[in-house]
Amino acid sequence: MTASAAHVSLYRHMTRLYPPSFRHDFGADLVLLFAKQIEDERPARVWARTFRDLAVSVPTQRLEAHMKRPSSHLLTVVSAVVAGSAAVLALMLGTGPAMPVFLVVALLTGAIAVWSWQATRPVRADDSAGGSWWKILLAGPALAVLTFVAMAIPWPTAIDLGDNAYWLIVIAFATSLTLAATGLLLGIVAVVDHRRTRAVGTSPA
Amino acid sequence: MPRSKSPKPLPAASLHLVLALLDGENHGYALMRRVEELSAGAVRMGPGTLYGTLNRLLADGLITETTDWVAREDNERRRYYQLTADGETVARNELARLRTLVRRLSQFQPRLGSAGL
Numbered sequence: 001m002t003a004s005a006a007h008v009s010l011y012r013h014m015t016r017l018y019p020p021s022f023r024h025d026f027g028a029d030l031v032l033l034f035a036k037q038i039e040d041e042r043p044a045r046v047w048a049r050t051f052r053d054l055a056v057s058v059p060t061q062r063l064e065a066h067m068k069r070p071s072s073h074l075l076t077v078v079s080a081v082v083a084g085s086a087a088v089l090a091l092m093l094g095t096g097p098a099m100p101v102f103l104v105v106a107l108l109t110g111a112i113a114v115w116s117w118q119a120t121r122p123v124r125a126d127d128s129a130g131g132s133w134w135k136i137l138l139a140g141p142a143l144a145v146l147t148f149v150a151m152a153i154p155w156p157t158a159i160d161l162g163d164n165a166y167w168l169i170v171i172a173f174a175t176s177l178t179l180a181a182t183g184l185l186l187g188i189v190a191v192v193d194h195r196r197t198r199a200v201g202t203s204p205a
Numbered sequence: 206m207p208r209s210k211s212p213k214p215l216p217a218a219s220l221h222l223v224l225a226l227l228d229g230e231n232h233g234y235a236l237m238r239r240v241e242e243l244s245a246g247a248v249r250m251g252p253g254t255l256y257g258t259l260n261r262l263l264a265d266g267l268i269t270e271t272t273d274w275v276a277r278e279d280n281e282r283r284r285y286y287q288l289t290a291d292g293e294t295v296a297r298n299e300l301a302r303l304r305t306l307v308r309r310l311s312q313f314q315p316r317l318g319s320a321g322l
Contacts, residue, residue, distance in 0.1 A: 049249055052251065053251020060253075
């Protein structure tokens, strides 16, 4: 077996990660396209792009297979929430043996959230205004404050959530942390974009 | 100031593919290369993103598969796609929107003009 055939064979196995319907419709095309890339480019470069592609497109196609027509941002939201929850759990576990696992999950799903957001965001006419990242950034602390208020006020005895209250609080804090982190990330991207645009504008022709 | 209701802009991957198809029908690998060329190497799609996006565009009726429309000397049995009438309208609207964006940026930031934009 030649080196390129081995690469293609490995990728063919990896296409099994896609849902059967997608693989039935496009499996042969996926492999053919990968083979053409391997012929034309250095394999290391092709694999770097392919791993990133698999990390975003496999969960997207899995979601599409289970939901009739999910929002194109669903993967971004789901992976951001998972990243935030994993980060909170890693913090809560401190030095426990599971902490590195949650940290790795948080980093991987955070990367998927950023990549899928980059892939699905439209090229908008109001991008130059910096978008609305600050709303997401403010929503995080706002949700945290609301959660603190909800914890502080005396609830009627008729409302007893039991152990569910603990998990509701954890989810609320994880979501607020995720919103704040996402807002911060989008803000950094907006500022970098803005600076790059200004740099293009001020560079000599 | 109230904003006029306009069609939602296409996501980046869909936008690049419909713009690449404005040249006429093409197959997946050539489309991937065309997108790379149009974006000056900034957008490099992987196989999953490319065919996932083509699948969505097919479902939305913006493109159609033309593989069997004509006899081809293509031993690799590639699938060919082209824009539908709706797809061409969407692509041209997107192109007009991008031109407006560049024109407005040039007005507000005149130095962009001297940078070749």
